[in-house]
Amino acid sequence: MVLSExxxxxxxxxxxxxTICRKAPCGDGKLAGIAVAVKDNISTKGIETxxxxxxxxxYVPPYDAHVVELLRQSGAAIxxxxxxxxxxxxxxxxxxxxxxxxxxADTSRVPGGSSGGSAAAVAAGMVRxxxxxxxxxxxxxxxxxxxxxxxxxxxxxxxxFGLIAYSNSLEQIGPMAxxxxxxxxxxQVIAGHDRRxxxxxxxxxxxxxxxDIRGLKVGIPQEYFGAGVDPTVAELVxxxxxxxxxxxxxxxxxxxxxxxxxxxxxxxxxxxxASSNLARFDGVRYGxxxxxxxxxxxxxxxxxxxxxxxxxxxxIMLGTFALSSGYYGKYYAKAQVAKENVKKDFARILADVDxxxxxxxPTIAFTLGEKSDPLSMYLADILTVPANLAGIPAISVPCGKxxxxxxxxxxxxxxxxxxxxxxxxxAYEQAVVS
Amino acid sequence: xxxxxxxxxxxxxADIGIxxxxxxxxxxxxxxxxxxxxxxxxVQGDGAGARDLINVMREDVVEPxxxxxxxxxxxxxxxxxxxxxxxxM
Numbered sequence: 001m002v003l004s005e006x007x008x009x010x011x012x013x014x015x016x017x018x019t020i021c022r023k024a025p026c027g028d029g030k031l032a033g034i035a036v037a038v039k040d041n042i043s044t045k046g047i048e049t050x051x052x053x054x055x056x057x058x059y060v061p062p063y064d065a066h067v068v069e070l071l072r073q074s075g076a077a078i079x080x081x082x083x084x085x086x087x088x089x090x091x092x093x094x095x096x097x098x099x100x101x102x103x104x105a106d107t108s109r110v111p112g113g114s115s116g117g118s119a120a121a122v123a124a125g126m127v128r129x130x131x132x133x134x135x136x137x138x139x140x141x142x143x144x145x146x147x148x149x150x151x152x153x154x155x156x157x158x159x160x161f162g163l164i165a166y167s168n169s170l171e172q173i174g175p176m177a178x179x180x181x182x183x184x185x186x187x188q189v190i191a192g193h194d195r196r197x198x199x200x201x202x203x204x205x206x207x208x209x210x211x212d213i214r215g216l217k218v219g220i221p222q223e224y225f226g227a228g229v230d231p232t233v234a235e236l237v238x239x240x241x242x243x244x245x246x247x248x249x250x251x252x253x254x255x256x257x258x259x260x261x262x263x264x265x266x267x268x269x270x271x272x273x274a275s276s277n278l279a280r281f282d283g284v285r286y287g288x289x290x291x292x293x294x295x296x297x298x299x300x301x302x303x304x305x306x307x308x309x310x311x312x313x314x315x316i317m318l319g320t321f322a323l324s325s326g327y328y329g330k331y332y333a334k335a336q337v338a339k340e341n342v343k344k345d346f347a348r349i350l351a352d353v354d355x356x357x358x359x360x361x362p363t364i365a366f367t368l369g370e371k372s373d374p375l376s377m378y379l380a381d382i383l384t385v386p387a388n389l390a391g392i393p394a395i396s397v398p399c400g401k402x403x404x405x406x407x408x409x410x411x412x413x414x415x416x417x418x419x420x421x422x423x424x425x426x427a428y429e430q431a432v433v434s
Numbered sequence: 435x436x437x438x439x440x441x442x443x444x445x446x447x448a449d450i451g452i453x454x455x456x457x458x459x460x461x462x463x464x465x466x467x468x469x470x471x472x473x474x475x476x477v478q479g480d481g482a483g484a485r486d487l488i489n490v491m492r493e494d495v496v497e498p499x500x501x502x503x504x505x506x507x508x509x510x511x512x513x514x515x516x517x518x519x520x521x522x523m
Contacts, residue, residue, distance in 0.1 A: 062504035198490040261473045268471060275448060282449075284519050289510030292520045297449055299520035305451030313450050314460070317441070318467065320448040334474040341479050375466050 065162020082117030137384025144408025214248030224358025275319030
């Protein structure tokens with residue numbers, strides 16, 4: 001029920017928002033009157049939703065995503081739509097067609113991506129909480145780079161109805177906020193069954209964080225502290241794990257051998273799914289007009305070449321190639337076996353330990369323009385994609401600073417044990433705050 | 435290794451379009467990424483991960499949908515309550 005509206009006039013010096021709702025209706029409920037920012041790939045009825053792409057410029061969804069309906073029902077004020085890498089394809093938010101978001105901790109650096117606008121809006125104090133989406137780290141990476149908390153829920157726990165699809169088998173909508181308690185509160189609102197998403201699982205989240213982690217076993221995978229991980233970042237994360245031990249947890253060394261090919265499996269899978277999902281953008285039902293006088297291939301080609309960014313076009317083409325006859329077996333089929341192996345590795349480890357901990361990102365936030373080569377940008381996702389392939393919950397919680405920039409501690413848990421990763425993050429956060 | 439002609443062909447399959455000026459860089463980066471994907475040749479196992487999954491279907495009955503005018507609102511070209519599309523023949 002709409003009770004009133006809040007005025008939202010943020011100083012958006014970091015370009016966190018693509019759309020600002022200056023007067024946002026709100027109501028009664030769990031999130032009464034709280035301003036919540038929503039990533040621009042989540043459909044909001046009556047509010048422009050572009051996925052940070054020119055191909056959806058001007059698109060106003062005629063319906064709400066399931067999570068947005070839930071936000072409205074809980075009294076939250078949808079205060080705006082946040083910037084992102086176009087269609088979620090990136091690790092920096094520089095791939096937005098409408099210009100990059102800056103990191104509030106250092107404006108010469110990226111906020112991470114692809115939910116960089118949501119992270120920056122929270123980190124800069126413009127909103128108390130935000131929704132992001134995470135296909136291969138897109139909530140956890142910007143949370144780590146901006147120094148906030150972000151949860152990728154278990155696959156299936158939050159409905160994807162109304163999320164403009166990029167890679168259906170991997171992506172989840174999740175909460176972002178300055179504290180673990182607020183992430184948990186937002187998760188209470190958005191989790192639960194929705195028949196309009198056939199992968200939705202009926203397991204609501206009614207948890208309140210509990211900081212007692214005595215007796216908990218924490219797996220420490222060697223691959224999360226190996227080559228490519230900045231030694232300063234690794235040291236900070238090891239120190240954070242030591243704090244968990246001081247709180248009564250025990251750490252256990254472990255190994256995820258499938259990490260060797262997890263990143264390749266991820267990129268083959270997500271580009272393949274993208275090549276199919278993004279076929280719908282053709283200038284016919286929405287977006288900039290296709291020239292209906294031309295033949296359909298020519299009309300689509302022109303509209304898609306002009307209005308998709310370079311990275312989006314690259315991923316559509318990579319996926320088209322990976323699925324094409326003669327290459328399907330070498331790429332897509334192999335990637336699905338690899339995905340299964342990643343799942344098995346996590347199942348084996350999580351049979352012995354309660355959670356797995358490591359860094360969220362191998363480095364601190366990049367400077368703007370630093371990752372101009374696509375492959376080097378992909379490699380930065382190595383520590384976040386395994387949780388998406390396995391479908392397990394993973395949270396990033398701030399654990400100190402390296403060179404003045406925030407570093408994230410990542411906690412991963414078993415399927416539908418989102419409560420447990422929240423508790424471990426909460427225990428760490430409370431220990432550091434007090 | 436894919437060639438510039440291969441990349442052009444893929445662009446055509448995907449209805450994505452590619453300019454002559456960007457073909458060289460696109461092809462080089464494409465090959466660097468495909469080289470990296472070669473690590474998948476080392477994957478062992480039978481996978482077939484769909485074993486424990488079931489399809490979730492609803493009954494095939496008509497349910498209320500969006501009003502026609504709401505659906506048409508975003509379409510750039512319309513005619514008589516329909517969406518106008520490029521010619522197919």
